Amino acid sequence: MRSPIKKRPPVKPDYRHQSEKVEKFINYVMLDGKKHTARKVVYSALEEIKKETGTDEPLEVFYEAIKNAGPVMEVRSRRVGGASYQVPKEVRPERRQALAMKWIINAARSKSGMPSYKKLASEMILASKNEGEAVTKKENTHKMAEANKAFAHFAW
Numbered sequence: 001m002r003s004p005i006k007k008r009p010p011v012k013p014d015y016r017h018q019s020e021k022v023e024k025f026i027n028y029v030m031l032d033g034k035k036h037t038a039r040k041v042v043y044s045a046l047e048e049i050k051k052e053t054g055t056d057e058p059l060e061v062f063y064e065a066i067k068n069a070g071p072v073m074e075v076r077s078r079r080v081g082g083a084s085y086q087v088p089k090e091v092r093p094e095r096r097q098a099l100a101m102k103w104i105i106n107a108a109r110s111k112s113g114m115p116s117y118k119k120l121a122s123e124m125i126l127a128s129k130n131e132g133e134a135v136t137k138k139e140n141t142h143k144m145a146e147a148n149k150a151f152a153h154f155a156w
Contacts (some may be wrong), residue, residue: 016043017059018028021066023095029120044117049125065127068101069134073145078154087154088145098125100134107133 014023022042030038048060076087091099108116108123110133126132 014039019059021063022059024097025062025101027034028091028098028105041117041120045120048118049120052121052125058097061128064136065104065124066097066100067102068100068130068138069127069132069138070096071138071141072096074099074141075144075148080153080154085151086144086148087151088148091147100138103134103137105138 011020011023011025011027013020015028026035026038026042028044046058046062049061050056053061054060071091073088074091076089078085078087104123104127105120108119111119111123114122123132123134127134
């Protein structure tokens with residue numbers, strides 16, 4: 001029997017934008033427990049988005065980027081009768097958001113030659129326009145799920 005889903009403590013909203021998603025994003029950006037540094041990077045990235053796009057609300061670009069980078073389907077390995085199959089499954093909303101944030105951050109970290117807040121801002125702007133590495137990763141995940149649709153009957 002499966003164990004029950006853990007009750008995670010709620011994330012408190014960040015102090016500047018009063019958004020839980022921004023605080024969660026800061027936690028994903030954080031390395032080695034340096035939350036203040038992560039906070040500076042994320043807030044600077046949001047300021048950079050404000051400057052580059054010319055909008056008053058950079059959070060809309062941020063939310064759009066997370067929405068566009070989140071996968072709807074993914075493949076999970078399933079072992080049946082000695083063979084492993086890549087079975088397509090739908091992604092839960094919490095996991096979709098987590099994957100989108102991780103993919104945006106990893107795409108920003110893979111770039112070089114700019115400060116980290118500029119890399120993060122440019123990746124978020126690209127993701128909000130349905131472009132960039134994070135969205136490409138989502139599309140590849142969807143292609144894998146589509147290609148393995150024949151094994152969908154193994155999902156139970």
